Amino acid sequence: MEISANTKKIHRNENIxxxxxxxxxxxxxxxxAWILGFILYRGFYSNNVVGYKYTDMSSDVLTLNxxxxxxxxxxxxxxxxxxxxxxxxxxxxHVIRELNKWSDYTEQSVLCQPIxxxxxxxxxxxxxxxxxxxxxxxxWKSYTTYAVDSRQMIEKVAETxxxxxxxxxxxxxxxxxxVVPIPLRSIQVAMNSEAxxxxxxxxxxxxxxxxxxxxxxxKVVSMTSIxxxxxxxxxxxAPNVNRSLTDNWFGPEFIPKQFDTMEGxxxxxxxxxxxxxxxxxxxxxxxxxxxxxxxxRRERGxxxxxxxxxxxxxEGNAGGISYxxxxxxxxxxxxxxxxxxxxxxxxxxxxxxxxxxxxxTVLRMGTETxxxxxxxxxxxxGRIFFVNILGMGIGFIxxxxxxxxMILPTLVRTSEEALKAVPPILREGSMGLxxxxxxxxxxxxxxxxxQGILTGVILAVGRVAGETAVLLYTLGSSYDLVRNLHxxxxxxxxxxxxxxxxxxxxxxxxxxxxxxxxxxxxTNLLTRRLIRKNKQMAGR
Amino acid sequence: xxTMIEVRKLDLHYGDFKALHGIDMEIEENEVTALIGPSGCGxxxxxxxxxRMNDLIDSVRIDGEIYYGGxxxxxxxxxxxxxxxxxxxxxxxxxxxxxxxxxxIAYGPRIHGKKNKAELDILxxxxxxxxxxxxxxxxRIHSPAMGLSGGQQQRLCLARTLAVEPDxxxxxxxxxALDPVSTAKIEDLVHELKKDYTIVIVTHNMQQAGRISDxxxxxxxxxxxxxxxxxxxxxxxxxxxTEAYISGKFG
Ligand SMILES: Nc1ncnc2c1ncn2[C@@H]1O[C@H](COP(=O)(O)OP(=O)(O)OP(=O)(O)O)[C@@H](O)[C@H]1O
Ligand SMILES: [Mg+2]
Numbered sequence: 047m048e049i050s051a052n053t054k055k056i057h058r059n060e061n062i063x064x065x066x067x068x069x070x071x072x073x074x075x076x077x078x079a080w081i082l083g084f085i086l087y088r089g090f091y092s093n094n095v096v097g098y099k100y101t102d103m104s105s106d107v108l109t110l111n112x113x114x115x116x117x118x119x120x121x122x123x124x125x126x127x128x129x130x131x132x133x134x135x136x137x138x139x140h141v142i143r144e145l146n147k148w149s150d151y152t153e154q155s156v157l158c159q160p161i162x163x164x165x166x167x168x169x170x171x172x173x174x175x176x177x178x179x180x181x182x183x184x185x186w187k188s189y190t191t192y193a194v195d196s197r198q199m200i201e202k203v204a205e206t207x208x209x210x211x212x213x214x215x216x217x218x219x220x221x222x223x224x225v226v227p228i229p230l231r232s233i234q235v236a237m238n239s240e241a242x243x244x245x246x247x248x249x250x251x252x253x254x255x256x257x258x259x260x261x262x263x264x265k266v267v268s269m270t271s272i273x274x275x276x277x278x279x280x281x282x283x284a285p286n287v288n289r290s291l292t293d294n295w296f297g298p299e300f301i302p303k304q305f306d307t308m309e310g311x312x313x314x315x316x317x318x319x320x321x322x323x324x325x326x327x328x329x330x331x332x333x334x335x336x337x338x339x340x341x342x343r344r345e346r347g348x349x350x351x352x353x354x355x356x357x358x359x360x361e362g363n364a365g366g367i368s369y370x371x372x373x374x375x376x377x378x379x380x381x382x383x384x385x386x387x388x389x390x391x392x393x394x395x396x397x398x399x400x401x402x403x404x405x406x407t408v409l410r411m412g413t414e415t416x417x418x419x420x421x422x423x424x425x426x427x428g429r430i431f432f433v434n435i436l437g438m439g440i441g442f443i444x445x446x447x448x449x450x451x452m453i454l455p456t457l458v459r460t461s462e463e464a465l466k467a468v469p470p471i472l473r474e475g476s477m478g479l480x481x482x483x484x485x486x487x488x489x490x491x492x493x494x495x496x497q498g499i500l501t502g503v504i505l506a507v508g509r510v511a512g513e514t515a516v517l518l519y520t521l522g523s524s525y526d527l528v529r530n531l532h533x534x535x536x537x538x539x540x541x542x543x544x545x546x547x548x549x550x551x552x553x554x555x556x557x558x559x560x561x562x563x564x565x566x567x568x569t570n571l572l573t574r575r576l577i578r579k580n581k582q583m584a585g586r
Numbered sequence: 587x588x589t590m591i592e593v594r595k596l597d598l599h600y601g602d603f604k605a606l607h608g609i610d611m612e613i614e615e616n617e618v619t620a621l622i623g624p625s626g627c628g629x630x631x632x633x634x635x636x637x638r639m640n641d642l643i644d645s646v647r648i649d650g651e652i653y654y655g656g657x658x659x660x661x662x663x664x665x666x667x668x669x670x671x672x673x674x675x676x677x678x679x680x681x682x683x684x685x686x687x688x689x690x691i692a693y694g695p696r697i698h699g700k701k702n703k704a705e706l707d708i709l710x711x712x713x714x715x716x717x718x719x720x721x722x723x724x725x726r727i728h729s730p731a732m733g734l735s736g737g738q739q740q741r742l743c744l745a746r747t748l749a750v751e752p753d754x755x756x757x758x759x760x761x762x763a764l765d766p767v768s769t770a771k772i773e774d775l776v777h778e779l780k781k782d783y784t785i786v787i788v789t790h791n792m793q794q795a796g797r798i799s800d801x802x803x804x805x806x807x808x809x810x811x812x813x814x815x816x817x818x819x820x821x822x823x824x825x826x827x828t829e830a831y832i833s834g835k836f837g
Contacts, residue, residue, distance in 0.1 A: 401644070471681040475743070478639060479694040479750055480671035489693070494684045 082563070089560025092349035092553045097252055097340040100327070103291040104128040104229035107215045111286075111329050114172045115215035119203050119225040124210075125152050125353070131232035131327040137210055138162075138177045147364065148208060154353075155360030156208040161191045161199060169214050176328060196220050232327040233287055234338045240319040241269060241277055242337065252340045261322055263299035269320070277320040284311040284325035292324060312336075350557040359525040359536070363551055367541065367558055369527040374537040374565065376528055377446055378510050384450040386503060389457030390492075396458070397465040398487055410462075417455035422515035424452040429519040443531040445520035449513055453506040460505065464498025465491060500577045507569045511562060514539045538562045590615040590754060590784045591636060596650035598631055598640065605631045607808045609650070613754075618776060618785045620795040620816065623805030624831070629788045630678075632805065633756050636786065637673040638666050654754075671698060673754040674747035679763055680739035682731035682746075687723050690731045690742060694750035709749055717745035718775055737768025744775065748783075755779065757787040761794070773798050792832060796820050804828045 107115050108131070118134060120126055126148075129137075133151060138160045148154045163170045191206070193199035196217035203211040204224035213220070221227065235253060253261075257272045262281045270276050283292065283302040293300055305311040308329055315321045316335040323336070330338070357366030400406045428448025438444045468491050476486040492499075522534025523544055536544070538558055545555045591613040598606035605628050613619050613636075621629045631640070638659060640646045651658045659669055671694075682690050691710040692700075700706060710727070714720040719741045723734070731742055740760060747755060757776075761769040776785055776798050789795050795802055795816065802819040804812045804827075812819060812828045823829040 469681070471677055471679055472683060474639065474642065474677065475681040475683065475746075476693070477642060478637065478670060478675040478677070479697070479747065480667050480669075481694075481697045482667060485697050489697070490683050 085556065085563060086560055088349070088552075088556040089563075090348065090350050090557075091346065093344070093346045094553070095342050095344050097342050098130060098231070099132075099234055099338050099340060100130045100231040101233045101235060101258070101295070101324070101341050102231065102255060102343050103233050103288075103295050104231045105288055105291055106227040106229055108230050108232060108328065109286070109288065109326075110172045110176050112168070112172050114169050116169075116173050116176075116212050117215050117218060117221075118210070118212045118228040118230060119200065119221070120211075120228055121203055121206060121209040122224050122226050123154075123207060124148055124156070124226065125154065126226070126228050128229040128231055131230055134228075134230060135177055135179070149360065149362060149364030153364050155358070155364035159191065159206050159209045161193055161202050161206070161209055161211040163194070163199070164192045165194075173212055200225055233291065234325055234327055234330060235341055236315055236321075236323045236325055236330075236336045236338050238315060238319050238321045238336050239334065241274055241279075241321075242339070243275075252342055254342045255344075258341060259296055262296050262302055262324075264301050279322045280318050280320040282311065282314055282321055282323040284308060284323060284329070286326040286329040287324050288326070349553050350560055354554075354557055355561070359541075361525065363554070365525075367538065367561065369525065370536050370538045370541045370558070371561065371565070373442075373528050373535045374511060374539075374562075377442070377449065377537055378507055378569070380442075380446045381449045381453060381510050382503065382506070384446070385454050385457055385506065389454050389502075390461050390499060392454075392458045393461035393465055394487060394492075396462055398483070398491070413455040413458050417459055420515070421452055421509075421513060422519075424448055425516035425519035427451075428516060433520060439532055440520060440522045441532040441534045442521065442528045445517050448516050448520050449510055452513070452516060453509050456509070457502050457506050460502025461495070461499045464495040464502065467498060468494045497577050500573055504570055504573050507573070508566050511566050511569070512539050514543045518543070538565070588615045589613070590654070592653040593636075594651045594653070596632075596635060596648070596652065598628075598635060598649075599645075599647040600631075600643070601645040605808050606635070609810055611803060611810065611813060613784060613786060614801065615784050616780055616782075617800040618780055618787060618798055620799035620802045621786065621788045621805060622790070622792070622795050622802060622831070623811075625790075627805040628808045629805050630758050633758050633786055633788050634675075636754070636756055637670050637675055639675065641666060671750055672752050673756060674750055674752035675756040675758070676740070676744050676747055676760050678759040680736055680743055682734070682739050682742050684732060685730070686728045687731045687734070687742060688727045691746050691749045694746060698750065713745040713749040716748050716779070717741045718771060718778075719745055735768075737764045737771065740764060740768065740772065741775070744772070748779075752783070754784045754786065757785065759788050759790065762790065769794075792834070804831060806831075 106117055108118070109115050118129075129151060137151075137158050148156045148158050162174075191202065191209075193202050193211065196213040197220055199211045199213055200220055200222060203209040204222060211225075235258065253272075257266070260266050260272075261279045264281070266272060266279050268276050269279055281302040283289075283304055285305055285308060302324065303314065305314065308331075311323060311325065312331060312333065315323050316333065321336065354366045355371070356368050359365045359367055359369050396406060396409065400409075425448065428444055428451070432438045432444040432447050433440055438447075472490055472494060473486055476490045477483070481489070517537060517540045521537070521540060523536055523540070524534040526533060526535060528535045538561060542555055542558045542562065545551060545558065589612045591611075593609050593611040593613075596606055596609040597604065609632060611619075621633060623629055634640045635648065636652060640648065648660060651660060653659075654669070654673070657664060683693060685693075688710055691713050692706045695706060695709055700709070711720060714723065714727075719738060722738060723742075726733075731739065734742060740763070744755075744760070761772050764772065773794060776787065779785060787795075787799065799816045801814065802816045803810055804819060804823075804825075806827060812823060812825045814824075819828060820832055823832060
């Protein structure tokens with residue numbers, strides 16, 4: 047068969063068009079998948095580099111200067127992974143009890159209840175000396191709870207929320223499953239001050255675990271390669287360091303210089319500019335000639351865990367978002383309850399009843415304009431009108447009404463389009479059977495338009511769930527649950543904004559964002575299912 | 587044989603445009619009256635005046651009278667809901683509601699207050715039998731009406747109209763969207779239904795008009811050019827224009 051030049055051209059154009067369309071569609075899908083994937087990934091997993099004045103090595107048993115061994119324990123409600131030795135001191139010595147929360151360490155908004163022994167046994171004196179070293183003995187007295195022996199200590203820790211206690215390592219067999227031993231990180235890295243000084247605009251500040259391991263494996267010839275000045279590092283280890291920990295952590299290539307006495311170690315640290323030493327915090331003696339440096343630790347973990355969902359919110363880094371989830375759902379429900387009937391009936395009026403004329407045109411233009419106005423303008427309006435003029439105050443009802451007003455125009459417009467799309471012959475069919483106008487609308491037109499109307503509702507839910515600007519002006523920022531119509535509160539989107547603007551935590555922000563995405567996803571699925579049900583049920 | 591509907595000096599305006607000019611017509615009980623004529627001559631406009639479907643169009647103005655049951659249906663006090671219950675209509679394009687077959691048929695009776703399930707069941711079955719659809723759909727009566735074929739949908743619309751138990755059935759080109767087999771079915775039905783109902787049917791198909799109607803009205807430019815028994819119009823037309831149209835010379 048002969049194919050004409052023109053036909054060939056047509057085929058070529060067809061292929062080009064298809065290619066371009068596929069290209070763009072593919073790109074769009076890729077971008078969307080990437081964004082969603084990124085948010086969900088960051089929401090569910092945290093992966094941060096955090097600097098500590100300690101290495102990652104931890105042990106349940108802490109050996110104090112006089113050789114006594116202590117195990118710190120916490121109530122099992124405390125989700126503690128590990129603590130640094132000086133964190134333990136802080137938890138025991140905070141003067142103002144109200145501030146003495148676990149939140150800085152475990153993101154739990156639980157008061158820390160330290161428990162101690164009263165007696166003057168050598169063991170207790172030694173622990174006391176360690177814990178109170180910095181603060182002086184006065185703070186010890188401010189504790190209200192004491193135990194007489196390990197058994198009672200364990201009991202008390204088990205039954206007191208947020209409790210913190212300690213026992214001699216020898217009593218380890220008394221531990222119950224209601225208390226958890228706390229692994230302590232007490233090994234620090236010290237360096238000679240000369241190596242840390244700024245020279246030629248270069249200064250050594252932090253180690254990564256990898257550089258630390260490289261130094262102690264003897265692989266670093268000059269510190270320039272790890273960001274410092276041109277001296278060869280001299281790895282050393284103090285005699286008070288738990289060797290089983292370090293040998294495990296560093297592996298077979300661990301080759302530090304060793305010492306019989308602490309004095310020998312400190313002497314070495316002071317005299318060698320390249321000295322890099324491992325030393326246990328319990329025996330650390332500060333000096334001008336050497337200081338401790340920061341070691342970076344990569345912390346990976348579940349970001350969005352069950353606790354985050356179900357725990358009561360608290361300030362800062364502590365608590366979960368349970369209340370915010372409930373507040374958000376409640377707000378979505380209330381705004382839909384207000385806006386859906388009004389919006390749909392207004393659309394019914396505009397499409398089915400109103401005489402199409404200048405008035406309707408103006409009304410339509412008005413709704414269109416309102417639908418395009420930035421939400422912050424509605425927020426301003428709500429703040430002045432509902433909060434001030436009507437005196438409703440900042441709180442749930444003011445914000446719900448403002449959000450209702452905000453989504454109403456969109457809802458009217460989408461419902462209007464849905465109603466207009468219902469073929470006129472359906473209306474005629476119904477009227478021809480002797481149905482009244484309202485019967486026709488209610489039984490035929492609305493069910494036939496339900497898909498389009500519900501699409502508008504889904505969009506509205508998305509807007510409510512994601513609204514921030516309006517709420518900033520009208521909802522306040524309380525961490526509480528919405529208990530009555532006037533209570534100020536937070537919803538997820540607002541919380542997300544505040545987390546970010548107050549620079550609280552990216553991890554929490556992403557976790558909150560992920561929950562928000564999932565809520566919107568679930569509402570979409572539910573509404574879709576509802577549409578299908580509705581279609582089957584239409585006319586019943 | 588009694589006159590069911592009597593049209594007297596009916597004028598109809600769409601805004602400034604006069605679509606019907608002084609229509610006079612008697613529609614006899616238990617007969618089929620066919621309305622024929624070229625496109626745009628006012629057949630649909632006229633048939634819709636009989637159950638006041640034109641009320642739905644804002645710009646329409648109607649003068650003259652249509653008597654039904656001794657009363658002028660354009661009288662201010664006449665109840666249009668009651669009228670449409672008694673004078674049902676089947677449209678050109680099948681227009682089933684987006685619901686099940688059963689609900690489509692039960693729609694009319696329900697809005698007129700019939701709630702009893704057993705009664706509705708009987709009525710639905712009877713109407714479907716009447717529209718010769720029962721055998722085809724009896725197993726899927728609760729599935730969506732949209733799933734039926736075009737011809738089945740049109741018979742469903744007929745059944746839906748019959749379920750309200752009207753006196754008169756108006757049909758505006760009910761077969762124009764259908765295949766020959768479905769068309770034949772509808773034609774047979776019309777023949778069958780004549781016993782119980784009075785039927786007015788608009789058609790572009792001369793043979794169809796000849797086959798199924800007792801009387802024929804030939805519309806031209808908003809006027810009735812000729813009205814008489816179908817035999818007379820087809821075999822012995824008075825007007826030369828009627829003859830020309832019937833013989834396919836214009837239209
Ligand atoms: N809603 C309307 N508004 C204004 N004019 C109309 C309207 N409906 C019909 N007309 C006009 O009235 C005249 C008669 O129309 P009608 O639909 O009754 O014709 P018809 O005989 O049914 O034609 P067809 O055989 O094509 O269906 C036409 O000139 C048409 O343009
Ligand atoms: Mg027509």
